Amino acid sequence: MHCIKKITADLTWVGANDRRLAMFEGVYSVPGGVSYNSYLLTDEKTVLFDTVDKAVQHRFFENLAEALGDRPLDYLVVQHMEPDHSAAIKELATLYPKMKIVCNTKTQTMLNQFFDMEIDSRVHIVKEKDTLHTGKHTLHFIMAPMVHWPEVMVTYDSTDKILFSADAFGAFGALNGAMFADEVDFAKDYMDEARRYYTNIVGKYGTQVQALLKKASVVEIDMICPLHGFVWRKNIQEFVAKYLLWGSYEPEEYGVMIAYASIYGNTENAAEILSSQLRDRGIKTVMFDVSVTPASEIVSAAFRWSHLVFASATYNAGIFVTMESLINDLVAHNIQNRTVALIENGSWAPASGGLILDKLEKCKNINILGSTLRIKSSVKAAQLSEITAMADALLATFPGTASRKTQDSPNVAEEPVIDLPTMTKLTYGLFVLTARDGDKDNGCIIDTVLQTCDSPIRITIAVRKVNYTLNMILKTGEFNLSILTESAPFRIFEHFGLQSGKNTDKFADINDENRTANGIRYLLEHTNGIISAKVIESCDCGTHKLFIADVVQAFTVSNEPSVTYQYYSDHIKPKATLPKEGMSGFVCKICGYIHESDTLPDDFICPLCKHGAADFEKL
Numbered sequence: 305m306h307c308i309k310k311i312t313a314d315l316t317w318v319g320a321n322d323r324r325l326a327m328f329e330g331v332y333s334v335p336g337g338v339s340y341n342s343y344l345l346t347d348e349k350t351v352l353f354d355t356v357d358k359a360v361q362h363r364f365f366e367n368l369a370e371a372l373g374d375r376p377l378d379y380l381v382v383q384h385m386e387p388d389h390s391a392a393i394k395e396l397a398t399l400y401p402k403m404k405i406v407c408n409t410k411t412q413t414m415l416n417q418f419f420d421m422e423i424d425s426r427v428h429i430v431k432e433k434d435t436l437h438t439g440k441h442t443l444h445f446i447m448a449p450m451v452h453w454p455e456v457m458v459t460y461d462s463t464d465k466i467l468f469s470a471d472a473f474g475a476f477g478a479l480n481g482a483m484f485a486d487e488v489d490f491a492k493d494y495m496d497e498a499r500r501y502y503t504n505i506v507g508k509y510g511t512q513v514q515a516l517l518k519k520a521s522v523v524e525i526d527m528i529c530p531l532h533g534f535v536w537r538k539n540i541q542e543f544v545a546k547y548l549l550w551g552s553y554e555p556e557e558y559g560v561m562i563a564y565a566s567i568y569g570n571t572e573n574a575a576e577i578l579s580s581q582l583r584d585r586g587i588k589t590v591m592f593d594v595s596v597t598p599a600s601e602i603v604s605a606a607f608r609w610s611h612l613v614f615a616s617a618t619y620n621a622g623i624f625v626t627m628e629s630l631i632n633d634l635v636a637h638n639i640q641n642r643t644v645a646l647i648e649n650g651s652w653a654p655a656s657g658g659l660i661l662d663k664l665e666k667c668k669n670i671n672i673l674g675s676t677l678r679i680k681s682s683v684k685a686a687q688l689s690e691i692t693a694m695a696d697a698l699l700a701t702f703p704g705t706a707s708r709k710t711q712d713s714p715n716v717a718e719e720p721v722i723d724l725p726t727m728t729k730l731t732y733g734l735f736v737l738t739a740r741d742g743d744k745d746n747g748c749i750i751d752t753v754l755q756t757c758d759s760p761i762r763i764t765i766a767v768r769k770v771n772y773t774l775n776m777i778l779k780t781g782e783f784n785l786s787i788l789t790e791s792a793p794f795r796i797f798e799h800f801g802l803q804s805g806k807n808t809d810k811f812a813d814i815n816d817e818n819r820t821a822n823g824i825r826y827l828l829e830h831t832n833g834i835i836s837a838k839v840i841e842s843c844d845c846g847t848h849k850l851f852i853a854d855v856v857q858a859f860t861v862s863n864e865p866s867v868t869y870q871y872y873s874d875h876i877k878p879k880a881t882l883p884k885e886g887m888s889g890f891v892c893k894i895c896g897y898i899h900e901s902d903t904l905p906d907d908f909i910c911p912l913c914k915h916g917a918a919d920f921e922k923l
């Protein structure tokens with residue numbers, strides 16, 4: 305039975321999902337399945353955009369028949385010839401003998417290579433900027449070579465402002481009943497798989513992806529229809545921003561990815577000690593045993609993190625097999641712009657470090673940190689200082705590390721610097737505002753930070769008067785802002801925003817001791833930038849106090865997008881508890897607290913988030 309989805313009045317999804325596929329392209333595990341998207345435009349002419357993989361073509365043909373009804377199929381636009389999208393073309397051509405195949409000349413060649421059927425008399429050849437009028441709709445063809453294969457093109461429907469993007473903007477994962485990215489929590493549940501899809505499928509072709517994005521940037525896009533994964537109709541720019549970042553090979557986040565290949569656990573031991581020491585220095589770490597974790601996940605993580613450590617046993621006088629395969633994969637995917645450190649192990653002739661180094665020399669802009677740390681069989685007490693030195697050397701390459709201190713590694717004090725790109729991370733977002741008074745550290749959540757002047761670099765912040773942090777800033781005249789990102793979980797807002805520092809030590813459970821040059825603490829997790837400022841003026845503003853302050857230090861922590869207030873409301877804040885039937889009262893629009901009463905005094909303050917009566921609405 306057919307299972308189709310209406311996308312617009314004229315456009316229908318006629319694709320299918322596959323949850324039985326073990327390995328996509330024979331290489332990439334797809335535990336969440338995969339969708340093969342095909343779209344039917346029903347205008348004066350009917351136009352099908354691509355077909356599906358042979359594994360799901362039975363459902364596809366049922367879907368197409370249902371969407372067409374008794375109409376013929378006039379055109380098939382072939383945007384990509386990889387068989388996961390083209391397998392059904394021959395049968396389609398048999399079923400709809402008058403159908404014209406719209407494609408470019410490279411596609412025509414591949415059609416003749418893949419299929420034993422008459423092609424040339426059926427094709428309608430298009431090239432860059434050619435158009436096809438189908439009645440109400442005009443389709444524009446844009447060549448996108450190597451946005452996976454050389455023949456790839458994308459199509460822009462200028463009538464409905466839809467970009468049919470071929471493999472670009474796709475993701476692993478079956479659709480599970482949803483069609484649009486805004487129907488699911490994409491950032492939380494699907495972004496990792498979108499990154500794994502991008503890096504492994506088109507990661508090698510970042511330059512070509514950037515070229516396509518540049519071409520597409522001149523047209524208005526209301527919807528993106530990729531060949532895998534969800535259709536995008538909201539927050540398109542957020543996903544495009546991820547593609548711009550991934551295509552540039554710049555890391556998304558500062559942190560260390562440690563990949564190790566260990567035969568009897570001794571190389572793993574060195575990696576564990578290093579990871580532990582990095583965490584003590586407040587640096588985010590992720591670890592992978594390359595013999596266990598699928599390479600596609602590690603390639604994806606390598607694109608995400610700024611620093612990479614490879615620790616490998618020596619095997620047959622070479623690199624351990626699983627590590628060698630991973631390094632080959634990373635080189636093939638064009639990994640670049642990373643800081644790398646190496647650990648090698650060997651009982652009689654350790655050699656893996658130098659051999660990894662030889663391979664990485666093919667990659668652009670790889671900063672190899674110091675010399676390879678060599679282990680002979682197992683880590684000895686005398687070698688702990690070498691691991692500590694590696695942790696310190698990694699720490700020293702992180703931004704804003706001048707005033708980070710650990711018990712065993714006091715950093716050399718440096719003059720604080722203002723990194724200007726950090727200032728561009730300010731949005732109408734959410735921030736952890738921190739201050740210090742004597743031995744007392746405290747922080748709260750604020751939502752208003754504005755850069756008001758660029759010389760000197762000056763900001764204005766608004767702080768609710770009931771906040772304890774406000775009193776500390778009034779006393780000391782100094783504060784820090786940790787700019788929160790979209791990955792920030794609700795617990796951070798709860799921790800810093802929904803309890804008072806008067807009776808709680810909000811830093812009691814935060815193990816890292818990150819402080820900027822002014823000695824004030826800041827958050828490294830789920831932030832993308834840190835700003836330190838000195839107050840020059842304050843003024844009363846009703847419920848809030850405004851501070852005008854000079855920025856004295858700023859540094860970037862990650863390339864993750866800053867969280868906006870809207871993003872917080874849509875994706876992070878738990879939905880308010882539904883009131884019981886018959887309950888009367890007022891609900892706080894900020895935190896969802898329900899005040900059960902027929903009246904709400906004008907001076908009422910929410911006991912959870914401290915917002916006033918103006919932020920409540922009647923149930």
Ligand code: FEO
Binds near residue numbers: 384386452471531532
């Ligand atoms: Fe989904 Fe490059 O094929």
